[in-house]
Every structure is written in structure tokens, then in C-alpha cells.
Amino acid sequence: MTRKQRRLTMIGGSLAVLAVAAALVLNAMRDSIVFFSTPTMLAEKPVVAGKRFRLGGLVQPGSLVRGDNLAVTFQVADGSAALPVSFKGILPDLFREGQGVVAEGALDAAGVFKADTVLAKHDETYMPKEVADALKKQGHWKDDYGAKPAYDAKPAAATQGASQAKQGVSQ
Amino acid sequence: MIAESGHYALVLALALALIQSTVPILGARWRDPALMNVARATALAQLLFVAASFAALVALYIVSDFSVVNVYENSHSTKPLLYKITGVWGNHEGSMLLWVSILALFGGLVAAFGNNLPLSLRAYVLAVQGWVASAFYLFILITSNPFLRIASPPIEGRDLNPVLQDIGLAVHPPMLYLGYVGFSISFSFAVAALLEGRIDAAWARWVRPWTLVAWIFLTLGIAMGSYWAYYELGWGGWWFWDPVENASLMPWLAGTALLHSAVVMEKRNALKVWTILLSILTFSLSLLGTFLVRSGVLTSVHAFATDPTRGVFILLILCVFIGGSLSLYAWRASALKQGGLFAPISREGALVLNNLFLTAACATVFIGTLYPLALEVLTGDKISVGAPFFNLTFGPLFLPLMIAVPFGPLLAWKRGDLLGAAQRLTAAGIAALLAVAMLWAWTRGGNAFAPLAIGLAVFVIAGALTDLAERTGLFRVPFATATRRARGLPRATWGSAFAHAGVGVALIGIVCETTWNSEYIATMRSDDVAKIAGYELKLDGVTQRPGPNFREMQAQFTVSLDGRRLGEMTPSKRNFTARASSTTEAALLTRGASQLYISLGETTADGAIAVRIYHKPMVLLIWWGPMLMAFGGLLSVSDRRLRVGAPKPAKALRGLQAAE
Numbered sequence: 078m079t080r081k082q083r084r085l086t087m088i089g090g091s092l093a094v095l096a097v098a099a100a101l102v103l104n105a106m107r108d109s110i111v112f113f114s115t116p117t118m119l120a121e122k123p124v125v126a127g128k129r130f131r132l133g134g135l136v137q138p139g140s141l142v143r144g145d146n147l148a149v150t151f152q153v154a155d156g157s158a159a160l161p162v163s164f165k166g167i168l169p170d171l172f173r174e175g176q177g178v179v180a181e182g183a184l185d186a187a188g189v190f191k192a193d194t195v196l197a198k199h200d201e202t203y204m205p206k207e208v209a210d211a212l213k214k215q216g217h218w219k220d221d222y223g224a225k226p227a228y229d230a231k232p233a234a235a236t237q238g239a240s241q242a243k244q245g246v247s248q
Numbered sequence: 249m250i251a252e253s254g255h256y257a258l259v260l261a262l263a264l265a266l267i268q269s270t271v272p273i274l275g276a277r278w279r280d281p282a283l284m285n286v287a288r289a290t291a292l293a294q295l296l297f298v299a300a301s302f303a304a305l306v307a308l309y310i311v312s313d314f315s316v317v318n319v320y321e322n323s324h325s326t327k328p329l330l331y332k333i334t335g336v337w338g339n340h341e342g343s344m345l346l347w348v349s350i351l352a353l354f355g356g357l358v359a360a361f362g363n364n365l366p367l368s369l370r371a372y373v374l375a376v377q378g379w380v381a382s383a384f385y386l387f388i389l390i391t392s393n394p395f396l397r398i399a400s401p402p403i404e405g406r407d408l409n410p411v412l413q414d415i416g417l418a419v420h421p422p423m424l425y426l427g428y429v430g431f432s433i434s435f436s437f438a439v440a441a442l443l444e445g446r447i448d449a450a451w452a453r454w455v456r457p458w459t460l461v462a463w464i465f466l467t468l469g470i471a472m473g474s475y476w477a478y479y480e481l482g483w484g485g486w487w488f489w490d491p492v493e494n495a496s497l498m499p500w501l502a503g504t505a506l507l508h509s510a511v512v513m514e515k516r517n518a519l520k521v522w523t524i525l526l527s528i529l530t531f532s533l534s535l536l537g538t539f540l541v542r543s544g545v546l547t548s549v550h551a552f553a554t555d556p557t558r559g560v561f562i563l564l565i566l567c568v569f570i571g572g573s574l575s576l577y578a579w580r581a582s583a584l585k586q587g588g589l590f591a592p593i594s595r596e597g598a599l600v601l602n603n604l605f606l607t608a609a610c611a612t613v614f615i616g617t618l619y620p621l622a623l624e625v626l627t628g629d630k631i632s633v634g635a636p637f638f639n640l641t642f643g644p645l646f647l648p649l650m651i652a653v654p655f656g657p658l659l660a661w662k663r664g665d666l667l668g669a670a671q672r673l674t675a676a677g678i679a680a681l682l683a684v685a686m687l688w689a690w691t692r693g694g695n696a697f698a699p700l701a702i703g704l705a706v707f708v709i710a711g712a713l714t715d716l717a718e719r720t721g722l723f724r725v726p727f728a729t730a731t732r733r734a735r736g737l738p739r740a741t742w743g744s745a746f747a748h749a750g751v752g753v754a755l756i757g758i759v760c761e762t763t764w765n766s767e768y769i770a771t772m773r774s775d776d777v778a779k780i781a782g783y784e785l786k787l788d789g790v791t792q793r794p795g796p797n798f799r800e801m802q803a804q805f806t807v808s809l810d811g812r813r814l815g816e817m818t819p820s821k822r823n824f825t826a827r828a829s830s831t832t833e834a835a836l837l838t839r840g841a842s843q844l845y846i847s848l849g850e851t852t853a854d855g856a857i858a859v860r861i862y863h864k865p866m867v868l869l870i871w872w873g874p875m876l877m878a879f880g881g882l883l884s885v886s887d888r889r890l891r892v893g894a895p896k897p898a899k900a901l902r903g904l905q906a907a908e
Contacts, residue, residue: 086592091604098608101641102615109636112629131632147771147858166769167849167858170482170821170830 111181116158126184132160132192138174153178153190164192251316254304255395258345261297261352262385264290268355269378272371276444284367287374288359294381295356302336302349305394309336315401318342318394324407324826326797334418335408340542340558341394343421347538348384350422350429354458355381358433365454372440373433380432383565391558407797407826416476423469424496428534430462431503435531438524439573442580452514452523457885459510459527463503464881470496471874482832482847484862486761486870489638491546494617495537501610502530505603512599516661518588519596521581522603528577532570533610539566545621594664598656605649612641650704650755653748654711657741658718672718676710698763701755708752712745739887747880754873757841760866767863771856781863783844784808785817790857798822800833803848803857807837814839819846819859841868 113131114124124130137152137159144150147166151174152159162180172178172195180192268290275283305318309332314320322339323332337343355377362370388394411417437455441447473496478486487493506526512519540546543559590596616633623629654676658669684703691699717723719741720733768780778785788804802820806813819835834847842865849858 080589083589083592087600090592090601094604094608098612098641098645101644102612105637105640106619109634109640111632111634113632143852147769167860170832 113179115155116153116160117155119160120158124184126186126188129181129183131179131181132162132190133177133179134160136172136174136176136178141174153180160190161188162190162192164195166195168195250304250307250311251313251395251397254301254308255393257297257301257304258385258389258395261294261301261348262382262389264294264297265378265381265385267378268294269375269382272375272378273443276368276371276375279368281367284371287371287378288362291352291355291359291374291377294378295352298345298349298352302345305342305345306333306336308395309333312405314403314405315397316394317396317398320398320402320405322408323405324797325404326826327407327413328796330415330418331408331413335412337421338408338412338417341388341392343425344384344388344392344542345394346422347425347429348381348388350425351377351381351384351432354430354433358436358458369437369440369444369451372443373436376436376439377432380436380569383568387558387561387565391561404826407824410798410822410824410827410829410831411480414476414480416472416480420469420473420476423465423472425469427462427464427466427469427503428496428499428537430458430465431499431527431531431534433458433462434506434527435573438527439576441524441584442573442576445580445583447520447524447584449514449517452510455527456507456510456514459503459506460881460885463500463507464878464885466496466500466503467874467878467881470500471871471878475871478867479834479836479845480831482834483860484765484767484834484845484847484864486867489616489633489635491617492541494613495540498610498613498617499530499533499537501606501613502526502533505606505610506530508599508602508606512596516588516590516596518586518590519600520584520586524581524584525577526603526607528570528573529607532566532573533614535566535569539563540617588662590661591663593659593666595656595659595661597664598652598659601652602649602656605645605652609642609645609649612645613638616641647704650708650751653708653751654714657712657715657744657748673707673711673714676707676714679710680704680707695763698759701759705752705755705759708755709749712749712752715748716742716745738889740884740889743880743882743884743887745880746883747877750873750876750878750880752873753869753876754871757866757869757871757873761864761870764865765862765867768859768861770859771852772859773856778859778861780844780861781865782809783814783863785844785846785861787857787859790851795822797826798824801848801851803846803859805835805846807844817844817846819848821848838868841866841872843867 111129111131113133114122115132115134119132132153134153134155137154140150140152140159142150148163149165149168150161150163153162154160162182164180164182179196180190181194181196182190182192185191268287271290272284272287275281275286308316308319309323310329312319312323312325312332314323318339318341322335322342327335335342337346355374358365358370358373358377362373365373434455437451437458441451470493473493474486477488478484506523509519509523509526513523539559539562543562545559588596616637620631620633623631654673655666655669658672659666680703683706684699687699687702688696716734716737719737720730722730722734725733766781768778770778772778772787774787774789776787778787784807786806786808788806790801790803792799792801794800800820800822802818805817805819807815807817815837817835817837820833821830822833823830832847834845837844842863845862845864847860849860851857
């Protein structure tokens with residue numbers, strides 16, 4: 078092989094690998110990205126039954142019903158709208174009524190959100206970030222959700238742990 | 249007083265870093281050995297002062313001085329001593345202090361043990377280290393000072409997040425930072441080479457051990473973090489493709505590529521420009537990881553926008569160092585002479601292939617991690633890019649890489665013989681096919697993917713053994729000759745064989761765990777029996793008991809297999825009063841490389857308890873693999889070739905150094 082051929086082989090090979098990588102990324106982008114929504118956003122822009130998405134909001138106080146064999150139903154609300162959710166399995170440690178939650182799954186024909194994963198992914202203020210952002214946008218954010226006792230020193234923003242606490246359950 | 253001394257020591261360290269980043273460069277420009285040697289003294293003194301500062305913070309935590317904001321927010325007087333100490337880096341300010349301490353440690357090591365480096369190269373390297381250090385000292389002092397006081401000190405602290413109160417997470421951040429920050433050395437060497445406009449095989453020989461050390465720590469750090477997530481988060485997952493994890497995986501992938509390209513550069517004096525670029529990219533990805541985790545941008549783009557001081561500061565550091573080094577690269581790289589030619593089918597070619605796939609895989613992780621952030625900033629849409637994305641991109645890119653791994657070491661430098669290598673791999677190929685056939689028969693045509701993937705892993709492991717057998721002449725020469733040759737093999741050869749086998753081992757663990765994992769979720773009462781994968785687990789009872797800073801509910805399970813009692817498992821749920829939060833402590837029972845895993849859910853009103861039980865076959869291989877890789881790296885570092893015989897081109901400068 079001449080020098081030129083060698084170089085062309087190298088460049089060709091590199092481009093081929095890059096092209097494959099790009100194709101894989103684009104393909105995966107189309108199929109495997111999960112969108113986030115809240116009950117209010119769903120009311121404005123409905124999602125077809127069966128399409129997977131992430132639902133975020135607050136667990137409506139008083140809506141949690143525990144059925145047989147670890148089946149639970151509860152309502153996820155974000156102020157103006159609410160959506161019933163059903164789930165079978167163990168809820169995360171920090172799942173509480175009135176607190177934020179993110180569930181992943183799809184709507185069924187009856188309009189109930191069948192969750193197969195309930196995430197309680199928190200920073201130290203125990204509020205999933207998507208939920209906090211959505212609530213803030215709608216003006217439902219209350220400062221005491223993530224409140225810290227005040228002290229008089231130059232304060233820092235909410236500190237993050239060395240790693241965010243990750244918790245969740247899968248069915 | 250301790251807090252003020254610590255603060256003061258940190259300011260002094262900044263002053264020293266500023267001197268270290270300027271004076272040696274002037275010295276190198278003016279060829280003044282006295283000025284160049286300033287680098288060594290300041291690097292060592294800087295290490296001393298930052299270590300003092302770090303010790304001061306540790307002391308504040310040990311004595312529980314709640315008049316310091318950082319201690320108040322992250323500690324509690326009843327916390328066990330170990331977690332008081334590890335709580336130092338369980339928060340933003342403390343972990344940044346740990347970051348700069350490790351940076352200073354590496355700088356100090358280069359200063360102390362870099363006596364065989366040309367004087368000007370050492371001056372440049374330490375000066376670049378000084379720049380990085382100065383930037384981060386400024387960041388800490390301006391935006392994240394851990395020594396701030398509270399005007400009216402509270403009596404009790406707010407305690408460390410309970411999930412962080414764990415031995416795994418106590419050791420994980422220092423390991424990870426030793427890896428992240430260790431890559432700053434190869435970065436500094438790369439920038440120094442660009443500044444000097446000179447680079448040769450000796451350069452690679454100096455860089456390689458530092459890169460290896462950083463890589464070993466990063467490998468262990470990632471593995472440890474993954475094991476922590478597995479047993480502490482209570483649902484048996486060991487990798488989540490979470491941005492925080494990806495932030496550590498990206499430098500690892502680039503660092504692995506760097507290790508391999510540095511070999512080519514050392515042996516064949518080729519791929520110089522690419523090796524320099526990889527050094528820059530690897531440390532840039534480490535900086536990016538620091539930015540992602542430390543700026544708060546992951547917690548919430550919103551929070552980042554409302555309190556941007558820290559994020560913007562790190563972003564600025566990121567832009568200056570990445571932008572600056574890449575500009576320098578674009579400007580000076582052409583000055584570096586190209587070296588050794590090689591055919592596409594050769595050891596060099598195989599290593600190029602390795603680099604291509606590793607960097608492409610790294611790029612897909614980069615896109616998957618940053619695309620959601622970019623989209624949210626630009627359009628406000630929130631998407632989550634999770635495991636499916638990475639399985640579809642990262643997986644297919646790793647597949648050809650794994651097939652190529654056994655071929656690499658069997659190809660000759662410069663011009664290799666692919667057919668010959670394939671012939672020598674026949675035995676490994678047969679072993680792989682046998683594994684596939686046996687698994688296929690055993691699972692009776694279940695999942696087709698798993699036997700194939702395990703076959704591939706067997707191929708990688710057998711390939712690593714083939715390489716050793718070929719080199720020692722095992723089965724061809726008398727056994728005694730083979731063992732003598734084995735002893736004579738360079739340790740780096742053993743190292744690469746172990747590391748490659750480690751990849752295969754980890755792959756077997758990953759495939760087994762994801763394919764044949766079984767789980768049992770139910771509510772159980774006393775004397776209920778759960779059956780999973782042939783094991784019987786009987787719930788004997790539940791007890792409440794107090795711990796040092798928590799109360800726990802502990803369940804006792806008796807585990808038996810075929811009526812034979814194997815042991816007890818005691819999962820628990822801990823309630824931490826200081827933060828009103830709870831953690832799940834999973835119980836693990838190890839059988840060979842497989843594990844039984846129990847974690848507890850909530851108790852129902854009538855006294856039953858929700859239980860999650862997993863049987864995870866071969867799960868421990870997932871972490872034994874990285875340990876093998878790290879062991880291989882350690883063998884490679886201990887190769888004496890990396891310490892002796894490095895050509896010393898700068899005789900004249902060494903003479904000047906003696907006049908110090």
C-alpha cells in the first residue's frame with residue numbers, strides 16, 4: 078500500500094465508524110426518548126393511549142388507596158388538573174401524599190395512567206426537579222417545599238450531596 | 249481559630265499557585281534554571297498549605313463546630329466519627345476542597361519524583377498545574393468557601409443526607425477525584441509539549457504511568473459508586489445512565505483511549521498529535537463532569553438560572569481551559585513532527601480502531617447526557633434520555649470493539665498478519681462457540697442474545713489467555729521453559745491480559761444479571777415463606793432497635809436451599825430523626841458470584857411488611873471485572889520499563905539542574 082492509500086484507509090475507516098455512531102444516535106433519539114408531562118400540560122395537549130411518557134406532579138392528599146397485593150392508586154395533581162395513576166409494587170421510601178412524584182408509564186383506554194415505574198428522584202430538598210420547575214412555571218410553587226431554616230451568614234444555594242440521592246422502584 | 253487558619257492556608261495556597269503558574273514559564277523562556285526550579289518549591293509548598301486547609305476542615309467536623317455553616321449543614325453531633333470525617337466531602341464546598349487537595353497532591357508528586365524530567369518540561373508542566381489550581385482556588389474562595397461562620401451558632405447540626413452515610417460512599421468520591429484530577433497531569437504534559445513545541449517517545453513514557461494511575465483510581469471509583477448504588481438504594485440496580493454517572497464514565501472512556509494511544513506513541517513514535525488531543529479531551533471531560541455535578545445544572549436548569557454564580561464560574565473555568573487548550577492545540581499541533589508509518593492491519597491499526605470506538609462511544613454518552621440539557625435551555629421541553637437510548641447506541645459500538653480486543657495484542661507492530669492472528673485465536677473462538685452452544689441448550693432457546701453476548705465475553709477472556717500462551721510458548725515448548733518465559737514477560741503484557749480479561753468478566757456479569765435476574769415482590773407476615781430461584785426465605789420476625797443517630801426496623805429471614813439452612817439475612821429500614829428521612833439497608837447473601845438481595849418496603853396497617861427479594865446470578869462479576877482491570881493497570885504501572893531506560897535527551901539542562 079502506498080502512503081496515500083494507507084491514509085485513505087484510515088480516514089475512510091474513521092468516517093465509517095463516525096457515520097455508524099451518528100446513525101445509532103439518530104435512531105435511538107427517535108425511539109427511546111421519553112417526554113415529561115404534567116396533568117395540566119396533558120389537558121392542553123393530550124397524549125395518545127399507549128405512548129410512554131413521564132408524568133410529574135404532587136400526590137393529591139387523601140387520594141392514595143392501597144389495594145390487595147401491593148396494588149396502589151393515587152392521583153397526581155399540579156394545581157389545576159389531576160390524573161389517576163395506578164401502580165403495582167413497592168413505592169419509594171420518600172413517596173408521600175402532598176409531595177412531588179414522577180411516574181413513568183402510559184395512559185390506558187380509560188384515561189388512567191398505568192405506571193410501571195414510580196421515581197422519587199430527589200435532591201436534598203425532596204422535590205423532583207421536573208416537578209419543581211413545572212410548579213414554579215405555573216405559580217404553584219410554595220417556598221416551604223424546599224425551605225431550609227434561615228441563618229444569618231452569606232448563604233449558599235441548596236447544596237447538593239456528593240451524588241444525588243437516587244431512589245425508585247421498578248415493577 | 250481553626251476555621252480562620254484553614255481559610256488563611258487556602259489563601260496562601262492560592263498565592264503560591266499564582267507564583268507557580270507564572271515564574272517557571274518565564275524561567276523556561278529565559279532559560280533560567282533558578283526560576284524554573286521555583287515550580288518545584290511552590291508545588292510542594294502549595295501541597296503543604298492546601299493539606300493544612302483540608303485538615304482544618306476535617307478537624308472542624310470532628311469537633312462538631314456548628315458555628316461553621318458547612319459543618320452545621322452537613323454534620324450532627326451524634327453521627328459516628330467515620331461519617332463525621334467522610335461528611336467533609338459529602339457536600340459541595342468540602343468536595344471542592346478535596347478536589348484541589350488532590351490536584352495539589354498530583355502536582356507535588358510530579359515535583360517530588362519528576363527529577364528525571366527535563367527541567368524546562370517540568371517547569372511547564374507544573375506551571376499548567378498551577379493555572380488549573382489557581383482557577384479552582386479562586387472558585388472556592390469566591391463562591392464556595394467552606395470556612396464561613398454563622399453569627400449565632402446553632403446547638404445542633406442538620407446532619408448528612410442519610411443515604412450518604414455509608415462506607416461505600418465515604419471512599420467513592422476520593423477515588424473518583426483521584427481519577428478525575430489525575431488526568432490533569434496528562435493534560436499539563438500535553439499543554440507543556442505544545443508550549444515547548446517538542447514531543448517524543450520519552451514524553452509518552454513519562455505520561456503513561458500518570459495516566460495509568462488516574463485510570464486505575466477512576467476504574468475503581470466508578471465500580472465502587474456502582475456497587476454503592478446497588479446495595480444502598482434498595483432496588484438492586486447498579487447502573488442508571490444518570491448524568492452524574494455519565495459524568496464519570498466519559499473521562500473513563502477517553503482515558504482508556506488515551507492509555508492505548510500512548511502505547512503507540514511510546515513504542516512507535518506515531519499518533520503524537522492524536523495522543524495530545526486525547527490528553528486534552530480527557531481532562532476536559534473531567535472538568536465537564538465537575539461542572540455537571542457541581543454547578544447544580546442537573547438538579548434544575550431553573551435553579552442554575554436563578555443562582556448562577558457557581559455554575560457560571562465553573563462554566564468560565566471550563567471555557568477557558570478547554571477553549572484555551574484546544575486553541576493552543578490548533579495553533580501548535582502542526583509543529584509536532586509526524587512519526588512512524590504503519591499499515592492499517594497492524595498493532596497500531598488495532599489501537600487506532602480501539603480509539604475510534606472508544607471515542608465514538610464516549611461521544612454518544614456525551615450527546616445522551618447533554619442533549620436533554622441543551623433542549624431544555626433552548627426550547628423548554630423536558631425529555632429524559634434513559635437506558636434505552638444508551639443500550640441502542642453504546643451497546644452496538646462496544647460490540648465490534650469487544651470482537652477486536654483479542655486480535656490487537658496478537659498483531660505485529662507496523663504490519664500485522666490478520667489471518668495468522670485469526671489462526672492463533674482458533675482455540676478462543678472454539679471456546680466461545682462451545683459456551684454459546686452450552687448456554688443455548690441449557691436455556692432451551694430462550695433469549696438468543698444472552699448466550700451470544702456471553703460467548704463474546706468468553707472469546708475476550710480466552711483471547712487474553714491465548715496472548716499469554718503465545719508469548720510464553722505454552723503447549724509448544726517444555727513447561728519449564730514456558731514458566732521461565734512467563735516470568736520474563738514484561739509486566740505490562742500481563743497487565744493488558746488481565747485488563748482485557750476483566751472486560752470479559754464484567755460483560756458476563758452484566759449479561760447474566762440483566763437476563764436471568766429473578767424477583768419476588770409481596771407483602772409478608774411472620775412465618776411466611778418466599779420462594780425464588782430454588783431458595784426458600786422464611787420471615788422469622790421483625791424487631792425495632794436504636795442505632796447511633798437513627799432507629800431501625802430489622803427483619804430476620806432464614807434462607808434455605810433444598811431444606812438445608814444456608815444462613816440468616818437481616819434487611820432493615822432506618823429512620824434518621826435529624827432529617828426526618830429514611831433509608832433502606834438491603835441484606836445480601838453471597839453464593840459464589842451470585843447474590844440474594846432483600847430490601848424492605850413500608851409496613852401495612854395490619855402489620856405485614858412489603859418485601860422485595862431478588863436473585864441476581866453472577867452479579868458480583870460486574871465489579872470483579874473492573875477490579876481485574878485495575879489490577880492489570882497496577883501490574884502495568886509496576887513495569888520497570890516505565891521507570892528505567894527512559895531516554896534522557898536533555899543532558900545540558902540536567903547539568904544546570906545540579907547547580908540549583
